[in-house]
Amino acid sequence: xxxxxxxxxxxxxxxxxxxxxxxxxxxxxxxxxxxxxxxxxxxxxxxxxxxxxxxxxxxxxxxxxxxxxxxxxxxxxxxxxxxxxxxxxxxxxxxxxxxxxxxxxxxxxxxxxxxxxxxxxxxxxxxxxxxxxxxxxxxxxxxxxxxxx
Amino acid sequence: xxxxxxxxxxxxxxxxxxxxxxxxxxxxxxxxxxxxxxxxxxxxxxxxxxxxxxxxxxxxxxxxxxxxxxxxxxxxxxxxxxxxxxxxxxxxxxxxxxxxxxxxxxxxxxxxxxxxxxxxxxxxxxxxxxxxxxxxxxxxxxxxxxxxxxxxxxxxxxxxxxxxxxxxxxxxx
Numbered sequence: 001x002x003x004x005x006x007x008x009x010x011x012x013x014x015x016x017x018x019x020x021x022x023x024x025x026x027x028x029x030x031x032x033x034x035x036x037x038x039x040x041x042x043x044x045x046x047x048x049x050x051x052x053x054x055x056x057x058x059x060x061x062x063x064x065x066x067x068x069x070x071x072x073x074x075x076x077x078x079x080x081x082x083x084x085x086x087x088x089x090x091x092x093x094x095x096x097x098x099x100x101x102x103x104x105x106x107x108x109x110x111x112x113x114x115x116x117x118x119x120x121x122x123x124x125x126x127x128x129x130x131x132x133x134x135x136x137x138x139x140x141x142x143x144x145x146x147x148x149x
Numbered sequence: 150x151x152x153x154x155x156x157x158x159x160x161x162x163x164x165x166x167x168x169x170x171x172x173x174x175x176x177x178x179x180x181x182x183x184x185x186x187x188x189x190x191x192x193x194x195x196x197x198x199x200x201x202x203x204x205x206x207x208x209x210x211x212x213x214x215x216x217x218x219x220x221x222x223x224x225x226x227x228x229x230x231x232x233x234x235x236x237x238x239x240x241x242x243x244x245x246x247x248x249x250x251x252x253x254x255x256x257x258x259x260x261x262x263x264x265x266x267x268x269x270x271x272x273x274x275x276x277x278x279x280x281x282x283x284x285x286x287x288x289x290x291x292x293x294x295x296x297x298x299x300x301x302x303x304x305x306x307x308x309x310x311x312x313x314x315x316x317x318x319x320x321x322x
Contacts, residue, residue, distance in 0.1 A: 026193075035190035039183070041225040041236075056255050057291055065258035066220070070191035073219045082200055082210045086219050090262035092318075136260070 010081050012112065012119035012144040021107035021123065024075035028063050029099050036067045063097035068127045068136045071105040075125075079107070080142050087120065088141040095135030102130040107140065119146040158253055158296040158321060159284050171300075172279040174232065176223035181271045183225075184217045191218065217269035219313075224277065252293060252322065259297055259318035266311040274307040282316065292322040 026032060030048065037043050042064055045052030053061045069091060076086045097103060104127065111122040120143055127136040181204075188197030199206040200216060207215040217223075227236055269275065283299040298319050304312040 032190075032193050035193050039187045039190040039225065040222050043240075065260065067191065069261070070218070070220045074191060077198070077219070082212070086265055088262070088264045089219075090260075092260035093258055138260070138262075 009083055010079065010144055012121065012146040013148075015109055015112055015121050015144065017109050017112060019109045021075060021079045021109070024071050024078065024105040025102065026071065027100065027102050028067070028097055030061075032067065033061075033063050036064055036070070040064070040066060042066065058096065059098070061099055063101075065093045065097075065136070068093070068097060068103065068105070071103060071127060072107075072125050072136070072138070072140065075105040075107060076123075076140055076142055080144060084142055084144045086140065087143050089125070089138065090140070091125070091136050091138035093136050095129070095133055097127075097129070097135060103135075104128045110139075114146075119144050153252075155252065155294070157286060158294065159286060163284065163298075166281045167284065168280055168282070170278055170280050172277065172302075174224060174277045176275040176277070177228075179217060179221075179223050179269055179271055179273045179275070181215060183223075184215060184221060184271060187218055187221050191220070212268065212270075215271055217271075217273075219263075219265055219268075221269055223269065223273070223275045253296070255292075255322050257320040257322070259320040261315055261317035263313050263315040265313045267306065269306070269312055275312060276305050278303050283318075289322060294322065296321040 033047055037047065044064075046056045046058065047053075047061060047064055050061050053059075069089075072089060072091060073086060076089075080086070105125070106128065107123040107125040109121055110124050113120055113122075120141055123140045123142070125138050125140045126134040128134050181202075185197075185202040188201035191197070200210060200212070201218060202215070204215055207213075224232070227233055279300050279302040281298060282301045283297075285297040287295050287297070289295045298321070299316050300319070301314065301316045303314050306312055
């Protein structure tokens, strides 16, 4: 498996409004969902059994919203590296994640500012599927180190 | 068999739950191995960052040790009496949600918002307190009447430090 490279020194000064965060892309199927079910003890029939998904009035099995929540956090963590922190995330699930979807967790900087001595960055985030549909729109805030201290 | 959908899911009994502390839970101590597995599951098929599994590396970071991912759930796999009873109740609901066409018996995760204060670490024991904070309804195209119920949950660690405050929205239909 490839290893991630972390941006260990992402400075607040180097972030600009309008900037896109490196996307976090995963093709999802039972390999991702079953592993997530195992760690989160989330064994809900409609995530693994097509009959249960049909009974729930959906076209087929679909992934956990919580996994998309994880993808957004992983994208943010991979971007800020170990010198920054995720401060807040707000996400709504407006679509489902079906089998073999290619999910792209993405973020765009909307604002950088200083509040109570903390150097913060707000982002618009989302998880798009391969059709370009945003299945989980939201916002996030991260805290970064500043060269000025 | 299809049951006629109700006019509203928001009964007086449900409304009375607003603002009332409904769950107080204490997690088992967070295990290093659970953090590692969480990282693998959520980064799959890419190897997760070392901060979640390599203690020697983690000691060189500003956290001076392994931390748990932000979204880590220390309450998974409960075994104490109360946790087990809650798990059995949830499983009953899930089985029901996959069978007959009973309005209000199906559930979905609507999303949430979280503010983080302190990282979770191996050995931490997390306490959680929840209360219902909002109830709303709307009409779905395919699903009929939808109930959105939001609960606020506060997590603190064994030192009494705030870990996170979250508001999660569940959908029933």
